[in-house]
Amino acid sequence: MIIMKKDASQEELENVIAEVRRCGLKTDVSKGAFRTIIGLIGDEKSIPFAYFSSLPGVKEARMVETPYKLISREYSNLWQAEGMTREIKVKDIIIGGDEPVFIAGPCAVESKEALMKIAEGAKMAGAQILRGGVYKPRSSVHSFQGLGSAGKDEATEALSWLKEAGERFEMAVMTEVRGESQADLVAEFVDILQVGSRNMYDQDLLATVARKGKPVMYKRHFGASMEEFLSFAEYIAAEGNKDIILCERGIVPVGKGKSFTRYNLDLAAVPIALKETYLPIMVDPSHATGRRDLIYSMSCAAMAAGANGLMVEVHTNPAEALVDASQMITPPELKELIDTCRQINKLVKKH
Amino acid sequence: MIIMKKDASQEELENVIAEVRRCGLKTDVSKGAFRTIIGLIGDEKSIPFAYFSSLPGVKEARMVETPYKLISREYSNLWQAEGMTREIKVKDIIIGGDEPVFIAGPCAVESKEALMKIAEGAKMAGAQILRGGVYKPRSSVHSFQGLGSAGKDEATEALSWLKEAGERFEMAVMTEVRGESQADLVAEFVDILQVGSRNMYDQDLLATVARKGKPVMYKRHFGASMEEFLSFAEYIAAEGNKDIILCERGIVPVGKGKSFTRYNLDLAAVPIALKETYLPIMVDPSHATGRRDLIYSMSCAAMAAGANGLMVEVHTNPAEALVDASQMITPPELKELIDTCRQINKLVKKH
Amino acid sequence: MIIMKKDASQEELENVIAEVRRCGLKTDVSKGAFRTIIGLIGDEKSIPFAYFSSLPGVKEARMVETPYKLISREYSNLWQAEGMTREIKVKDIIIGGDEPVFIAGPCAVESKEALMKIAEGAKMAGAQILRGGVYKPRSSVHSFQGLGSAGKDEATEALSWLKEAGERFEMAVMTEVRGESQADLVAEFVDILQVGSRNMYDQDLLATVARKGKPVMYKRHFGASMEEFLSFAEYIAAEGNKDIILCERGIVPVGKGKSFTRYNLDLAAVPIALKETYLPIMVDPSHATGRRDLIYSMSCAAMAAGANGLMVEVHTNPAEALVDASQMITPPELKELIDTCRQINKLVKKH
Amino acid sequence: MIIMKKDASQEELENVIAEVRRCGLKTDVSKGAFRTIIGLIGDEKSIPFAYFSSLPGVKEARMVETPYKLISREYSNLWQAEGMTREIKVKDIIIGGDEPVFIAGPCAVESKEALMKIAEGAKMAGAQILRGGVYKPRSSVHSFQGLGSAGKDEATEALSWLKEAGERFEMAVMTEVRGESQADLVAEFVDILQVGSRNMYDQDLLATVARKGKPVMYKRHFGASMEEFLSFAEYIAAEGNKDIILCERGIVPVGKGKSFTRYNLDLAAVPIALKETYLPIMVDPSHATGRRDLIYSMSCAAMAAGANGLMVEVHTNPAEALVDASQMITPPELKELIDTCRQINKLVKKH
Structure with a gap:
């Protein structure tokens, strides 16, 4: 999971996405009011998180081990805060x-x-x-x-x-x-x-x-x-x-x-x-x-x-x-x- | 299970119970408004049901194969009719x-x-x-x-x-x-x-x-x-x-x-x-x-x-x-x- | 399952197969040394077995309820007798x-x-x-x-x-x-x-x-x-x-x-x-x-x-x-x- | 589990056992050729392992979390080394x-x-x-x-x-x-x-x-x-x-x-x-x-x-x-x- 800084630019976001693809993974971008989260589709073991943490616009980059992270409440930008169900x-x-x-x-x-x-x-x-x-x-x-x-x-x-x-x-x-x-x-x-x-x-x-x-x-x-x-x-x-x-x-x-x-x-x-x-x-x-x-x-x-x-x-x-x-x-x-x-x-x- | 006739006497009932004991089983007697049921505790295979059917006062004698007949709604005199739960x-x-x-x-x-x-x-x-x-x-x-x-x-x-x-x-x-x-x-x-x-x-x-x-x-x-x-x-x-x-x-x-x-x-x-x-x-x-x-x-x-x-x-x-x-x-x-x-x-x- | 008589002709066999198809089922024909068995693929409830029993060349026609009759030893002509495994x-x-x-x-x-x-x-x-x-x-x-x-x-x-x-x-x-x-x-x-x-x-x-x-x-x-x-x-x-x-x-x-x-x-x-x-x-x-x-x-x-x-x-x-x-x-x-x-x-x- | 030193005396062993009992647990002593192991029967959370480590004659004192430690090959003195089954x-x-x-x-x-x-x-x-x-x-x-x-x-x-x-x-x-x-x-x-x-x-x-x-x-x-x-x-x-x-x-x-x-x-x-x-x-x-x-x-x-x-x-x-x-x-x-x-x-x- 990569969390972008609140003021990260679109360019910075796209750059991170491109880097993820270079590692052989796909992305699932979820833009919230306060932050944008890039979910990673594929095996996160191929991702050098330390390197990603240092990229411009990135606030945090870390491995998420749950096999159902894309649908999880915990790693979702949109639903987490509000405790709501997707309509x-x-x-x-x-x-x-x-x-x-x-x-x-x-x-x-x-x-x-x-x-x-x-x-x-x-x-x-x-x-x-x-x-x-x-x-x-x-x-x-x-x-x-x-x-x-x-x-x-x-x-x-x-x-x-x-x-x-x-x-x-x-x-x-x-x-x-x-x-x-x-x-x-x-x-x-x-x-x-x-x-x-x-x-x-x-x-x-x-x-x-x-x-x-x-x-x-x-x-x-x-x-x-x-x-x-x-x-x-x-x-x-x-x-x-x-x-x-x-x-x-x-x-x-x-x-x-x-x-x-x-x-x-x-x-x-x-x-x-x-x-x-x-x-x-x-x-x-x-x-x-x-x-x-x-x-x-x-x-x-x-x-x-x-x-x-x-x-x-x-x-x-x-x-x-x-x-x-x-x-x-x-x-x-x-x-x-x-x-x-x-x-x-x-x-x-x-x- | 032995069902007594509505007008069976106490003596007839006791006779049936005694016969059941002679076969090596115990009894569970349940008296209802309309009939008395004698539940059999033990292996009913030892019971000659045809013989029991012919005893005075007996309306019906037949094998019940469910292993939980004593607590079953189906074979209970008291609760069956009314569809009620035991209080x-x-x-x-x-x-x-x-x-x-x-x-x-x-x-x-x-x-x-x-x-x-x-x-x-x-x-x-x-x-x-x-x-x-x-x-x-x-x-x-x-x-x-x-x-x-x-x-x-x-x-x-x-x-x-x-x-x-x-x-x-x-x-x-x-x-x-x-x-x-x-x-x-x-x-x-x-x-x-x-x-x-x-x-x-x-x-x-x-x-x-x-x-x-x-x-x-x-x-x-x-x-x-x-x-x-x-x-x-x-x-x-x-x-x-x-x-x-x-x-x-x-x-x-x-x-x-x-x-x-x-x-x-x-x-x-x-x-x-x-x-x-x-x-x-x-x-x-x-x-x-x-x-x-x-x-x-x-x-x-x-x-x-x-x-x-x-x-x-x-x-x-x-x-x-x-x-x-x-x-x-x-x-x-x-x-x-x-x-x-x-x-x-x-x-x-x-x- | 339809078992043909030992001396049933090819024509009789084909006739039975055609009748089965008219009932909406498919067939699985297994010819053995002593008899030919026609397995039925589909719901046998649509088959009038009494009628089939009376067709020329048919020895026996009856319903087989097992859901795996085509691979079963019991209904197989070829493997049943010999107790062998298919090679x-x-x-x-x-x-x-x-x-x-x-x-x-x-x-x-x-x-x-x-x-x-x-x-x-x-x-x-x-x-x-x-x-x-x-x-x-x-x-x-x-x-x-x-x-x-x-x-x-x-x-x-x-x-x-x-x-x-x-x-x-x-x-x-x-x-x-x-x-x-x-x-x-x-x-x-x-x-x-x-x-x-x-x-x-x-x-x-x-x-x-x-x-x-x-x-x-x-x-x-x-x-x-x-x-x-x-x-x-x-x-x-x-x-x-x-x-x-x-x-x-x-x-x-x-x-x-x-x-x-x-x-x-x-x-x-x-x-x-x-x-x-x-x-x-x-x-x-x-x-x-x-x-x-x-x-x-x-x-x-x-x-x-x-x-x-x-x-x-x-x-x-x-x-x-x-x-x-x-x-x-x-x-x-x-x-x-x-x-x-x-x-x-x-x-x-x-x- | 408490492992005694190779040269621990019988007195030291008995002292440790007495201390364990004071903590409300029972002991299972297993003497081997090279060392003596004191298995603890009861909840090891009540044992101050640091204190026990400092007692005379004690080589090592540590918590064993497996619920079947007394029968386990791993914590057994007698059978561990030899890979043998108890006769x-x-x-x-x-x-x-x-x-x-x-x-x-x-x-x-x-x-x-x-x-x-x-x-x-x-x-x-x-x-x-x-x-x-x-x-x-x-x-x-x-x-x-x-x-x-x-x-x-x-x-x-x-x-x-x-x-x-x-x-x-x-x-x-x-x-x-x-x-x-x-x-x-x-x-x-x-x-x-x-x-x-x-x-x-x-x-x-x-x-x-x-x-x-x-x-x-x-x-x-x-x-x-x-x-x-x-x-x-x-x-x-x-x-x-x-x-x-x-x-x-x-x-x-x-x-x-x-x-x-x-x-x-x-x-x-x-x-x-x-x-x-x-x-x-x-x-x-x-x-x-x-x-x-x-x-x-x-x-x-x-x-x-x-x-x-x-x-x-x-x-x-x-x-x-x-x-x-x-x-x-x-x-x-x-x-x-x-x-x-x-x-x-x-x-x-x-x-």
Whole structure:
């Protein structure tokens, strides 16, 4: 990290940046009211910090060892002082602001008609963002992989339904990019690109998605520590895209015997992410529990832990869903959930 | 499980019980308004259910395979119908009722003076039960093991302070029994006996503690699945003691690298315990996080998940604490926490 | 799964395949001496098995629910009867045969000179396959990502060194494909394509790599159960490529506190893979332990468990390695290890 | 740790010990050929090391922070220099010597006749120590808990059978102590006291068992890190009993889905224990895998990893066993296993 003097000139700044590049690293410049910070992208061991400290305009040059420095609250010029979360704007929705944001929709996009019905229900219930899987990651190659896996035409059609639903019901739309080759097509149609849990460690996919320049919903792997999660989020930031929405969706249960839920929602992830980074964090209680009857409780808990929003699977007729039928709630249930969550958010934010 | 006919006579009931004993099992009789259920303690494979079905007064006799049938909501006569939680009364406090219950105190009892000050602070903040460790389970034999480990006189003295603090501030008191040989002494002084996380699997200790006839605060091991937790709670119930307060206190973090908390609070444990059993469940955010700055968030989350109360470590001067200094909050912080938690409880219970 | 009658005609077989396609599934035909089995790729719920049972030439048609049926020993025509492992031939090396195969090389390809020296040492020690990372998966975007990440020219150059080393020392060569876009280039230069632990769940990458038609070294994720590992290996087989070499490389340590190794080598993976599938399985003790002083013990243990070979990181000057210096052994150490392992293999195979 | 000068007098040594006691700690004196080391039992923070350094006869006094210093190779006078393992002698058997030791027997003692038959078979197969559970730890209170749980008379009888079998077949005998109150009785009858996996963290039980003065077979908990395992073993050593036989018996499987074995045998535990401590370590493949068909492979692997012996469940008629029938092997299978293991031991010890 290199901190410039308050009165450093633009020329001095550019000179430092050029010197950094000569050492084989890239830079991430963050200009604040009182100082400019140059973050270093790459291995800082190649940087002669003593030499950099002596360059004109430099106030301080030192090694930062945390693997997620670009997204960290501690090394950020803009967010550090104010203790604030980055506000990510999508259409007129603000993720990371005072109000929680609700993402809802079916696990998989199955037909235009079903999608429109669900979108309408989600909108009426108070959700602002519509989600729906076109490319579905599945544990078995023999399971339904989403309409997108059937071919490019099917993918394009399903994506266009999502876009149309978003326009018709004034919602932002989001879907998952499961492989690098899908990024271009998906980015044409949706407002937020999702990287799913199973791809959390897939650094080439992260870079490809990041370069599309749209907000990225980034889900934690079910076996990843928080340090790993934040360190891999840094792959997105390193491409210059800091519109990263973190998402906790449950970790692998412990011990022998029945766990009663698909995953264990790790809600301490919420305050930890908010302290360690300036990024907003959401929670997905649907995949975490896999149980419709636990979604209300775990949504309330997530909100009380300080989450910036929720991602909930919803279906007008859960029994009909091709994927994850057992964890879908209906629009009226979603409405009650959103109403209670908004009240809890107010209560804990007063603190 | 043997269900008696509505009009079965006492004699018929006693005959069935006698037959069960002849098969080498014990019984747990639960009389309800409409029917009497005989739970079977032991291996049901030795029971000829067809024969039992034909005994006078028997409506139904069938094998129940769940390892925690005595505490399960499903096989309980009393709690099943009403969907209620068992109310455990300690002094005038009700655990499992409409209002959440707060247990507070230092990790370890260190001196009479410090204990009295903390008890006063906890009481003022709204806590109803005072906790303090006399026998401390520790990962290293070279660490402070609590005053109780110094000898019987020291244990008796520390326990008498607890009792005195309870009387002076009108609180119930609770402490941990770490080994079988401590149960008699501890039971003389306190209202609730605690079995700690590290002893969760210790079935002989569970039976010994259960037989004292006082409510048992039973903490989940950090590596135990919910099924294991409930199955071992059954060792307490099998001694005829169903005043069991379950407690979630965090499970082992996943993945490689830094987890930022000592344990991962598994809050889905709360609604699961409330659905699977008729027992109340509390949450200990202090040991779970090990971080003072996360206790507020995780307490709110636990309450929103439906917990029947919280157990929080509190100290009038956290920096002075011999054990767990980094996770203690002060009485004023506790007061704010309790106030918010009571509001969250109201909000989610309306559902 | 559809089993044809012994005397079924080619026409009958083709008719059944056509019917399967009409149901939206693909087929995997395996002709044995006594019968032909048609494996079904896709969701078998769409198949009317009663109807298929009645088609001419069909002996039996039934649903197979295992998610890894194409690679399973149980449903394989060819390997089931004989209890044998599939032999994968690379140049004149047989993986899965009587003799264990040793893969050795540096973690990352760093320079042509260093690579040639290491290749020579590995060959002299008895290794048959040379490995070297060109694209390195790393937990931090700020760490060295391999020469391949510097650009296509650098990647091509590093890959050509590998190829040249293979030719010069008569070894097969192998490197990792970290992202879909790298598969074409890598496949031009090497004999075996590796999919690393962090990409285990990346189904689009698996399909892309599989379609190159070369043997795939497929490493288990450190958080994956054996069922997940085998289920995702099926993504490779579903593309028609069954030259899959499984590789166990350690799972996440359990519990609190120091584990002393980077991962826990799960050696039961070896006999399980050999019973559940007909694929060969190797073990990577270097990444599993992260400790040079444990590699000998864990290599011997892997061999005694029945592994078909080992993948070991070797360097002529471990202290100089840019990545994973602490887990590299020298060629003379490798020689001793290979010699002992060959003896252990003989001893346990006699059984 | 306080290291005395080579020529320090006995008086000087005693003076230092007295001073340590004045600080509230206990001592563990280890006299070697060249120096005497005083290990400190308790919290070393209470020791003024500068003052101790100045006492007559003291060469060096410094804090040792490892929680398992009494059993560590690093701080041990006797074993450090020679790189040797402590030899624990039971009757004429040496555990920790050049030859591996085999413990075999049924999971639970069921009848005198069955036990005698199994003991004879185990002896013929080459096992030197007979094991059999009298008090069985079980996950469900409704399962068979061993004859010992039926009452003191039954326990005494079952223990006397064990003793008699040991005498008749010239084997040492071993059984588990599950609760503190069982230690006295068990110690009258057997040569080695076992503390099972589920009691690993039970520090009061560890101290009670240690004080019986007999060798302790100490099994790792399935959720414990190696650091925890060694730290709790220190509770035994702190009572002055260093005849501790460590035992790896599998840790909790990772990930979602089927694991195929009950636990994951963590064989790196073997070389780690041998490096970190001077204690011998054995492996229990029966409980680890829970599968008869994997015991041969995992036994060979354990031996190749350097284990000092194995503990294997054996039964003359596996199908009849009341507990763990699926993981029992027969005496002839045991014989083949032992023969191969002895050869592997020779092979790897040559290194």
